[in-house]
Amino acid sequence: MTFIVAVDGSEASDHALAYATDLAARLDTDLLVVHAVEPAVVDTGGDEPTGFDDAAGRLVAEAVEDAEANAERVLSAAANDVREAGVGVETELLYGPPLQVIPDVTERDGIEGLFVGHRGLSGRYEGLVGSVAKGLVERSSVPVTVVR
Template sequence: MDVLVAIDGSDESTAALERALGVTDAMDGSVTVAYAVDPSVFDLGGSAPVSGLSDADRRLIVESVEDTERRGMDVLDDAAALAADRGRTVETELLYGDPVRAITGFAESEGFDAIYVGHRGLSERTERLVGSVAKGIVERTPITVTVVR
């Protein structure tokens, strides 16, 4: 069984990785951990100064793609270290694009048997604005998805 785990550094995504490691260990399967960088999100903040509280509230967190890539690599490194602590190795992938499309597209193109994802990611505010990644993955792919709390 080959499993893809979508992570973002949240406790829930760490729980998803731990669950996937346990399941695949019992089945002699492999785990790949993926983090998606979405460059389009960073354009939503704009470069103009914030004009007031209502303007600030409409903007998402704005950071450079390079900072997000670096954070993604740190999250992937942490995931690989967690797996190593449990005597396992994992493959890691830094993906680009909308997380739902990037994760499902990668999972389907690589032939994964299942996807594990945390119930809620790092930012509830972002989730309210752009939707739940876990829900989007479940709705978008024919692959079995396990949502972990």
């Protein structure tokens, strides 16, 4: 039996990791800690663009190498925390949107549950764009525990 914990370096995912680690220790099971790499495109701000050239000057894309390096730091820190608690742990770097790649991992043999941090979005915003936690609950093939 193995539990998956999806981490992103946020405080909410740290809480999910701690909760899953405690439960795994009591059940004498292992954790698979995953992080989905999806380089971000960031709008540097300013007034609304008047044309494509204006928008292109404001958008900055994160390099895949930078996203991978950040992901490895997040996974390494998480694995260290789990090991310190005496729980067996493996890590896996996934590539793609979290709502597509994490549910695929839940379909593997021996996976019994998924733990993910909750992100406190307002009801209006969440209704408009959804949240990763909500999407994982809807798409995962195993029970999902959302931790605050």
